Amino acid sequence: ETGVTQTPRHLVMGMTNKKSLKCEQHLGHNAMYWYKQSAKKPLELMFVYSLEERVENNSVPSRFSPECPNSSHLFLHLHTLQPEDSALYLCASSQGHRGSEQFFGPGTRLTVL
Amino acid sequence: QKEVEQNSGPLSVPEGAIASLNCTYSDRGSQSFFWYRQYSGKSPELIMFIYSNGDKEDGRFTAQLNKASQYVSLLIRDSQPSDSATYLCAVNMDNYGQNFVFGPGTRLSVLP
Numbered sequence: 001e002t003g004v005t006q007t008p009r010h011l012v013m014g015m016t017n018k019k020s021l022k023c024e025q026h027l028g029h030n031a032m033y034w035y036k037q038s039a040k041k042p043l044e045l046m047f048v049y050s051l052e053e054r055v056e057n058n059s060v061p062s063r064f065s066p067e068c069p070n071s072s073h074l075f076l077h078l079h080t081l082q083p084e085d086s087a088l089y090l091c092a093s094s095q096g097h098r099g100s101e102q103f104f105g106p107g108t109r110l111t112v113l
Numbered sequence: 114q115k116e117v118e119q120n121s122g123p124l125s126v127p128e129g130a131i132a133s134l135n136c137t138y139s140d141r142g143s144q145s146f147f148w149y150r151q152y153s154g155k156s157p158e159l160i161m162f163i164y165s166n167g168d169k170e171d172g173r174f175t176a177q178l179n180k181a182s183q184y185v186s187l188l189i190r191d192s193q194p195s196d197s198a199t200y201l202c203a204v205n206m207d208n209y210g211q212n213f214v215f216g217p218g219t220r221l222s223v224l225p
Contacts, residue, residue, distance in 0.1 A: 033213075040217075041217070042117075042215050042216060042217045042218070043157070043201070043215040045213060045214075088156075090156055090157070101147055101159050101162050102147075102159070102203075102213065103159065104149075104156040104157050104158070105156060106155070106156050107155075107156045
């Protein structure tokens with residue numbers, strides 16, 4: 001595997017379900033990111049991890065919970081989501097989180113029923 | 114509010130022409146600037162980055178940066194139908210990852 005991978009690629013879940021999105025980077029980077037991309041809206045940065053330390057983003061609802069066990073893996077745990085949370089969730093990584101270009105995974109298309 | 118603005122388009126150009134994509138940003142202290150291409154249903158793909166005022170060329174692509182005017186552009190020479198995509202401008206506003214702000218994107222259509 002090369003680059004940034006994400007699983008699953010597609011996910012349909014009910015509002016009462018709990019699911020997790022997984023991201024893995026094979027680039028030797030030390031910073032990872034979660035973005036949300038909704039139709040007709042700019043990419044929204046959700047969370048940043050640098051050297052496995054989380055940078056808080058207070059605008060993200062608590063029903064989204066990130067986890068970064070090491071510099072290669074990033075998870076986004078989902079629970080009691082709303083239909084408006086349906087979107088493409090993108091993971092990215094970079095070498096350092098200060099001004100470096102970010103490389104994206106293929107994304108997880110999430111539909112909340 | 115730190116913002117990055119782009120015309121949403123669509124911008125239509127004939128095959129072989131030059132496509133010019135523009136982006137303005139609100140934070141004068143911004144340090145680094147990126148252009149991504151996103152095909153429909155796919156994730157963004159980095160095309161170019163630029164840090165210094167002036168032009169930076171890579172093949173058919175030229176990025177232009179004017180920090181005084183808070184303006185960055187992307188020129189695509191000899192446009193091809195395969196260049197049809199949404200182009201996202203991203204600005205790192207204070208050299209921290211949490212202030213990496215994307216514009217809404219400009220949809221480019223290259224007509225054969």
